[in-house]
Amino acid sequence: MPHRVFASAPRRDTPGRIDPEPQPLPHQRHAFRGELLSVSRDPSLHGAEAIRHLPDALLVVEGGRVLACDDWAAIGSRFADLPVVPLPGLIVPGFVDAHVHFPQIDCIAAHGDQLLTWLERHVFPAEAAFASRAHADGVAAFFLDELLRHGTTSALVFGTVHAASVDALFEAALARNMRLIAGKVLMDLGPDFLRDTPETGRSDSEALIARWRGRGRLGYAVTPRFALTSSDAQLASAAALLAGHPDVLLHTHLAENTVELAAVAARFPDAADYLHVYDRFGLVGPRSVFAHGVHLSGRAWSRLGAAGAGVAHCPGSNLFLGSGLFDLAAADAHGVKLGLGSDVGAGTSLSLLAAAADAYKVAQLRGHPLDPFRALHLATAGGARLLGIEREIGGLLPGQEADFVVLDPAATPLLARRTAGRSLAERLFALQILGDDRAVAATYVAGRCAHRRQPGFSSPRAPA
Structure with a gap:
């Protein structure tokens, strides 16, 4: 026939x-x-x-x-x-976007500033609006349709400090049958209008895991924003969440910007480096996905490789915020898992083709050319491996x-x-x-x- x-x-x-x-x-x-x-x-x-x-x-x-x-x-x-x-x-x-912020879609291409001042001026006010579930629903629907329009079918996504932001995102992803991993942001040291507590952060996260686990193609990630916005008590609580749920990821930021590094060093003077801060709380392991890793010591690269942890390379946002040039050769030398992230809104495009183009340019500046077949791997199966879903996609x-x-x-x-x-x-x-x-x-x-x-x-x- x-x-x-x-x-x-x-x-x-x-x-x-x-x-x-x-x-x-x-x-x-x-x-x-x-x-x-x-x-x-x-x-x-x-x-x-x-x-x-x-x-x-x-x-x-x-x-x-x-x-x-x-x-x-x-x-x-x-x-x-x-x-x-x-x-x-x-x-x-x-395509698999290994690091992206859905609440920041409305402040993409915000002019000026490097990381810390950019967060204060543009991102935190935008994220405050997600106290409204109706606002979160509208942004989530737009964001996921934009991902699909750019060829992205799976992603690891930051929500906001509001649990309802994750509900909105998961509900929209479930309706589209997308494979999505996301989590409520933990930040008890954030601005007054955008913070939780170690107790509410943990209880909200537990409730979200219970509410969404096993539904469709969804997964959860414990999501402290970064070391500076969580107290020691909250970082310890995040580790307890991670240990208590062997099917969830750890998703946070690491060594993105030199001013950020100096602030982390000042707050944690006894830590060997930025990664060591997370390591001391039990947050470095095979389910850990760290965004950026632009400024890492040799010790940190070695520890990431030994722990089976991975890095989401976000070249577009690193260039846009002036954060620095990712060291692909160092990651390779230590066998660190890698994927590509758009990191919108610091990234200026949801396209992983655009991310791959920026990754090539950064690699050229580092003297470590990126082959187009490897770029496709990082945007697909490499990202899936980083997110622990390589058997599925x-x-x-x-x-x-x-x-x-x-x-x-x-x-x-x-x-x-x-x-x-x-x-x-x-x-x-x-x-x-x-x-x-x-x-x-x-x-x-x-x-x-x-x-x-x-x-x-x-x-x-x-x-x-």
């Missing part, structure tokens, strides 16, 4: 959300055909064997997971009765959840000119450096279309 091809016109069900073809029921088996690329292992360690490139692939999905993914010629006959969606462009795993491997993005190498006239007739490496690098949300033709979550760019992207007939 010949394959059937979905070819109906796009349908808009809700503003900003477009269904480009008939949506399968969750239990149905269906398939996609096109060029596919995934980098499930770090090519800096595993070389070309880490890269899977299928110029004409068949991706079969059942129950939201990958049932099969191989060359059309190898498996097409096995699935001849399935409807097939032809996907022009380059199919890659969904990141490689489009059989059994994994079918989150993927279709990139359009001809999204702009310049990209089209730069990529036409080029090798895979050249096309991928051009997408990394010149691409942004315009290059995301479509985003699929668990095999169902969650976003399609309009206008100008249409599915041709399936390849012969």
Whole structure:
């Protein structure tokens, strides 16, 4: 029996959300055909064997997971009765944003200041508005739709000090079936209008874990903002939360800015370095995700590697706030887990293509070039490993959840000119450096279309 091809016109069900073809029921088996690329292992360690490139692939999905993914010629006959969606462009795993602040979307691109004054002037006032659940609901919906529009299907997200901000985010993520890990900010030393206590921080966190654990594709992260905004009692409480829930992450900031480092050293004069502050409270381990790590000592890098902890590299925000240049070579030398983070609102784009472009530029300044295949790994499977969800997503491997993005190498006239007739490496690098949300033709979550760019992207007939 010949394959059937979905070819109906796009349908808009809700503003900003477009269904480009008939949506399968969750239990149905269906398939996609096109060029596919995934980098499930770090090519800096595993070389070309880490890269899977299928110029004409068949991706079969059942129950939201990958049932099969191989060359059309190898498996097409096995699935001849399935409807097939032809996907022009380059199919890659969904992007994983390893560090982002959803409440800061409204203060993105705030002028001036470095980290500490930027927080006081722009971020804390913006986050205070999340005392209103209605405000949190509106921002959460906008934020998640923007993630999908940029090709991000999974993320590790900061909420605010308000427990309801996390409720709003999780509720919106559940409705979109996104894989999201988030947590209520702990900051009992914050400004008067934006603080909790060690007791309320812990009780709110416990209640959120109980309320959302096991629902959809959601996960929780214990989230002290950073060492300066939590008392010793609250840092100890965060460690107790982490120890009491072996399925949650620790998500915080580390060694981002030199002024911040000096303030941490003044408050904790007996600590060997910034990381040691967290370590003394039991917050450094295999479930710890530290954002930035721009200014780390050799001792700290060694400890991160030995503990199995990881760092979310956020080059866009490090450049925007003037924080410094991340040392990729040091991370590699100590075997530290890495992923890419947009860090909006200090980051100026939710696009992980833009983050990868900034990572390349920072690496160039450090004399440590970043290969485009490794950049894709960091934005997908590397981020998944950092977040402890590598079994579920990141490689489009059989059994994994079918989150993927279709990139359009001809999204702009310049990209089209730069990529036409080029090798895979050249096309991928051009997408990394010149691409942004315009290059995301479509985003699929668990095999169902969650976003399609309009206008100008249409599915041709399936390849012969």
